Every structure is written in structure tokens, then in C-alpha cells.
Amino acid sequence: MITLEEIKQYFGEECKTFPEVTEVNDRLSEKTKYILYEIGLPSYSGYGGDYITLDRLQVINNRYLKYGTRKGDLAHYSECIDMFTSEIVFNLNYEGDNDEYHVLNTDLESSLKYVYVYVRFRAEIKIPQTFGEYYKNHSQYAKELKRQLLQINDDVKNETWANLIEEMDLGVI
Template sequence: MITLEEIKEYFGEECRTFPEVTEVNDKLSEKTKQILYKIGLPNYSGYGGEYIMLDKLQIIHNRYLKYGTRKRDSEFYSECIDMFTGEIVFNLNYKGDNNEYHFWNSNLEAYLKYVYTYTKYVNEFEIPQKLGDYYKNHSKYAKELKRQFLQINKDVENGCWANLIEEMDLGVI
């Protein structure tokens, strides 16, 4: 089982902690507060672009706590904690009127474990000896990453992670 300390050690200085937002602390779980204020969240390159953590948390519509964005979409893209449900959601709002948030992970701990698993999987491709060349065996790679995600929880069956696995399986990425 992946621990938060193992993740913090793996990412090192890339794990960015945030200044405490006391006015919303009562809406956050203890695990979420631990991750935000003590463990941190890493910048990383992933499905859809380069994800960067903000310098400080932002409250949106008294419901969402924005912690990250995407490098080329920083003024339009928000990665947030839904303070009502604890879910991790995102919003891509190019036109300025899109208030629809989409599922990313069931909670911040799952999100961090998925990011860790994905990053480690991509950065430490020792698998070619086992699975063969990626471009000829992309379905095997997708199946292996999905297997690793399922060891955390079933978030991989919804939203962005499901799209990532599907596109890997099809050989698009």
C-alpha cells in the first residue's frame, strides 16, 4: 500500500504545501488538511498537459477549493476540491460561463496516489522487457496502469483516468 510519506519522499521539493485557509478548514477532512498543509501536491506532466500547483488555495463559489491549474490553460482551467463532497473535480472554462465541474478522483488522497502511480509508471518505464515496445503493445501498458490504479480504488473507471486508459488502449497516446 502506498503511503503519503512515500509519495512526499518520491516527489521531494516538487510537493508544494499551501498556507492554511482557516475559514474552510471545518469543511475539509483531516486527511485533506494533512495533504494540503503538510504533505503537499506535486507539479507533474500528465494526461492533458502540465499540471501546476498554485501558491495559495483559492475559494470559488463558496464550494470549490482551487489548488491547481494547467500550464497553458492557467486562466481557464481549475483543479479543485469540492468542499461539499470531498471529490476532486476540474473545470475548463474558455468562454467564462461554464460552471460545470467534472469528476477527477473521489478524494485528495486518491488523487495524490493516482498522480504518484502515474508519474512513477511513466518515469520508470522498466516494463519494455516485460511488455515489449510501447507503440506495439499499448494495450498491455494500459491494462497494467489500470491494474495499478485499481489497487488504490475504482476511480479509474470514471472521468479522466478512464479516458487516459481508453486512449492508451487505443494507441492514441
């Protein structure tokens, strides 16, 4: 089982903690506050680009707590905690009026663990010896990543993570 402390150690200084946002603390779980203020969140390269952890949390529409963005989309992309549901959501808003948020994970702990597994999978997992070259065996890689993510929870079956696995399986990425 993956621990939060293991994740913090793996990412090291990349795990940024945030100054406390006291006006919303009563709407966050103890685990979420622990991750935001003690463990931290990393910036990383992932599906769709480079994801950047902000220096400060931002409250949006009194519902979303923005903690991250995507390089190249700083003004348009938001990764947030939905303070009503605890889900991790994103919004890509080029038009300036898009209030549609899409679910990434069921909670911040799951999201952090998914990022950890994904980053380690891409950087460290020595499976070419088992599966062969990625571009010839992308389906096997997709199955292995999905297997590892399913050990955390079923979020991989929904929206963004399911799309990642599907595109890996098809060889698009």
C-alpha cells in the same frame, strides 16, 4: 500500500504545501488538511499537459477550493476540491460562464496516489522488457496502469482516468 510519506519523499520539493485557509478548514477532512498543509501536492506532466500546483489555495463560489491549474490554460483550467462532496474536480472554462465540474477522483488522497502511480509508471516502471515497445504494445501498458490504479480504488473506471486508459489502449497516446 502506498503511503503519503512515500509520495512526499518521491516528489521531494515538488510537493508544495499551502498556507492554511482557516475560513474553510471546518469543511475539509483531517486527511485533506494533512495533505494540503503537511504533505503537499506536486506539479507534474500528465494526461493533457503539465499540471501546476498553485502557491495559494483559492476559494471559488464558496464551494470549490482550487489548488492547481494546467500550463497554457492558467486562466481557464481549475483543479479543485469540492468542499461539499470532498471529490477532486476540474473545470475548463474558456467561455467564462462554464460552471460544470468533472470528477477526477473521489478524494484528495486518492488523487495524490493516482498522480504518484501515473508519474512513476511513465518515468520509472521498467516494463519494456516485459511488454516490448510501447507503440506496438500499448494495450498491455494500458492494462498494467489500470491494474496498478485499481489497487488504490475504482476511480479509474470513471471519467478522466477511464478516458486515459481507453486512449492508451487504442494507441492514441
